[in-house]
Amino acid sequence: METATPTLNALLAGHARRTPERPFIHHRDGTLDYRRTLTLVERLAGALHALGLGPGARLGIALGRRPEGVLAFLAATRIGALPVALNPALEPRLLLGFARAQRLAALLAEGETLAALAAGELPVGMALIDRAGRHPGCLSWPELLGATPLTSPPEPESGQVAYLNFTTGTTGRAKGALATHANLYWNTRAAIETFALGPDDVHLCMFAAFAHPHELFCRALQTGGALVLLEEISPRAIAGTIRAFGVTCMMGLAPMYRMMAGACARADLASLRLAESGGMYTSPEINAAFAARGGVPIMSVWGSTETSGVALANTAEGYRLDGSMGRVCPHYQARVVDEQGRELPPGEVGELQLRGPGLVSGYDGGIALAGHQGWYRSGDLVRRDGDGFYYYVERISGMIKVAGLKVYPLQLELLLGAHPGVREAAVLGRPDRRKGAVPVAFVVPEPGAELDAARLRAHCRAQGLPNYMVPRRFELVDDLPRIGSGKIDKRPLRALVERGSLTDG
Structure with a gap:
């Protein structure tokens, strides 16, 4: 396997050169093609560089599913800075506390969140960027996009950390996983091969923008396809977006599919060919109800921050509607082991362990992954059947x-x-x-x-x-x-x- 892989920035530049007018980002505010996206990223990279951000500096992004979040992410990686996605719904005092703890050099926010942050005691040296450019005393996003483009900074390497991907923290304090360009490439490559994704696919990811933010755009960026960013979470808004933009691939959570099944009986979802559900158990009842409305079954998948995203998946060629997490994806290996680390046969419950190039190397602060000989200990109890399908049982701690x-x-x-x-x-x-x-x-x-x-x-x-x-x-x-x-x-x-x-x- 080759060790050098394309970085996010090389992928964007390549598509901007080969298919400059091909749509990349759709949003209610308009569409950005690959050439325009690259231009804006280079201008924003120039603005961030002028602010003093460089390799290792941290840019907080407290936005919903908006184009500015994607542009800021790509501009930061262009100069070796680290994007840090934050939940904009957090109380301002918690956001400020996080900003201090993570030593943010700048924070991009909007609306009431921005106003509350601006009124607080900002960390020394941290710049506050207003997405709408209306708040006095803050840097204006529109003005930053008018900066001189930075077209030739040192190219990041594939092994370089692209961003801090924070764990959900459901079992303790959230940790920032060191996700490299190579990790993102191989995780995305696994999804592309698993689901036969291509340049004609239009992707709609309804995960929260701060939870695995690269999932919003990485699949489109690697295939040269398009993505849609939708801020609303109502079933009718999602159905209307699928129809308006011809969405072919959607990622979401079980409650979203349940709502859509109940509220979209007459919606036109004919373009949809792939519906993924991750993060929690998706019941057969939800699956059957959505399949009756959307025309496609829900593909349950499993992934974690440490695997950089989906590592187990059901596929259209072979899937289970009984709650299976799916089979292991390409470029990952998985096994089930007992408390002594011995691999268990099918049917036995044990800990899920994984390895592969999509695994992050560790966490911010020098914290290593839990594991041995390259195998990551997920902390999840699972069983595997004779056909290679995995089933979630419980967290070990639960x-x-x-x-x-x-x-x-x-x-x-x-x-x-x-x-x-x-x-x-x-x-x-x-x-x-x-x-x-x-x-x-x-x-x-x-x-x-x-x-x-x-x-x-x-x-x-x-x-x-x-x-x-x-x-x-x-x-x-x-x-x-x-x-x-x-x-x-x-x-x-x-x-x-x-x-x-x-x-x-």
Whole structure:
């Protein structure tokens, strides 16, 4: 395998030279072709360079799915600076705290977030950039785009860090993974080969702009295709965008597909050929409902910050609608091991480990990946069937041991979700003096459903659940907390359990 791979910047320059007028970025504000994109990136690179940003400097980007975010990302990598994508919905004090901790040289923001940041005590030396160019005292994005283009800075190398890709932090403090140009190339290459992507594809990624931000544009950039950036998350807006731009490939989360299945019965989704769902379990019910509306099944995929994105995937040529994560993608290797690191046969539950050129080398601050001999320890418990399909079981840290017997929360969550009166459930362990731990369940009822602990307990037993696996406590809640990417955040629920705020019932 060749070690030298194209950088993001080389890919953009190549398309701008070969197909300059081909559309690259579609947005409600207009379309940028490859030539115009390169011109704007070079001007912005010149402006950032004039501000003193260079190799290793950090540029914060606190925007939604907007063209400016993509342009800023590419301009920063052009001069060796590191883009850092931030959640614009964070409280300004948290954003400022993050800016100080990450030593940001500049931060691009807009709207109320920008106003609150400007009113706070900014880190010394940090420049604040206003996307709209309206806030006094901030650098104006439109003016930065009028800077002298920087057309010949030192070319970044493929092994150079392209950006800090932050983990979701669901099990602890978020860490900045060191994603190189080569990592992004091989991860994107794996997706291209897995899904037979090409230059005629139009990509719509509905992941949060701060969660794996390269997913917004890397597939289009590597194939010479086009991407669409959509800020709204309403089902009708998504369906209208697919129709208007001829979207062929879409990435999203299970709740988005569920909403679309319910609200887009008459939508024209004829151009769509690939619908990916990552980040969480996608039930067969959601899949069937969306396939009936959209005409294509949902391809469940699995990836992580450390793998630079999708590493396991279902494909149109062979997929499962039973919650499978899929098979291992090209350029990755995967295995399932026990606690001693011994590889397990199909059907056995163990830790998922991966390796390949898409794996990041470590985290910011000199923190190494958890692993051995090139194998990354994902911390996910999975099983693999005889055909090579992987199935998620639970995080190792989430497994509950009841009197020495293993209980996997996802199994209970799916069983509870099968009750017609349950919209969603989250299960975790509570310390118990006699048994070590017992499961407790937080349940979101369907509107109008008559639910109580007795009905839910009876449902569990009717499904043949052993007594030790039946949750000791059922807590009915209006909603479940989530992190910005849309995944359920069990940390606030765990805090309730650890504080002893729940009693048996």
